[in-house]
Amino acid sequence: MASFLRTGRKIVAIGRNYADHAKELGNAVPKEPFFFLKPTSSYHSPSDGPIEIPRGVNLHHEVELGVVIGKNGRDIPKAEADSYVAGYTLAIDLTARNIQDAVKKKGLPWSAAKGFDTFTPIGRFIPKSEIADDNNVGLELSIDGKIKQKGTTADLIFDIPTLIEFVSGIMRLEEGDVLLTGTPAGVGPIVDGESVNVKLTYPGLDGKVLSEFTVKAENRKTGYEFKG
Secondary structure: OOOHHHHOOOEEEEOOOEHHHHHHOOOOOOOOOOEEEEOHHHEEOHHHOOEEEOEOOOEEEOEEEEEEEOOOEOOOOHHHHHHHEEEEEEEEOOEEHHHHHHHHHHOOOOHHHHHOOOOEEEOOOEEHHHOOOOOOEEEEEEEOOEEEEEEEHHHEOOOHHHHHHHHHOOOOEOOOOEEEOOOOOOOEEEOOOOEEEEEEEEOEOOOEEEEEEEEEEEEOOOOOEOOO
């Protein structure tokens, strides 16, 4: 499943799955999982160069644990969810926050705010055998050496089996799909020239670093411009 970047058909991103993050953005803590889709064209490997800040965009970072789906499934019960997990990955869900805020006020979709090219920086495939308990994964994001986000999947509102059951009851999960599980508190802006480093550790925040990468941010000089 190391080929998920080429073969996966969708990115399913869970929103507001850490209570502190929901609160920091002024959102109610959800009573059931809530998700949106990101295009696979937004995947960005660190070796591909800098992430792009579209013109007029206030870019925000959200570090996340990604679950890589290993086989097709529909209406998957929680008790069987683990058998559909091939492994994991470390990701950043980048958000054009000012676009998101503007469309939310109008009751419009978030697709543009989440779907720009380079808006899903992604790490290596981590086989399931390397993480025995996905409810004990540490996540950390720093900018120019200063820690901005640090949390653990023990604080997920809805655990991974619950997410797989919920999403697969709405749409089929397919081999190579990635389920982004939510972000801890501390989201904030990234500006031109800054370096963003993310780490995934297991077990917990003090465990072994299983995945780490750094991407630099750069203003995009062409393409769409948000004018508010």
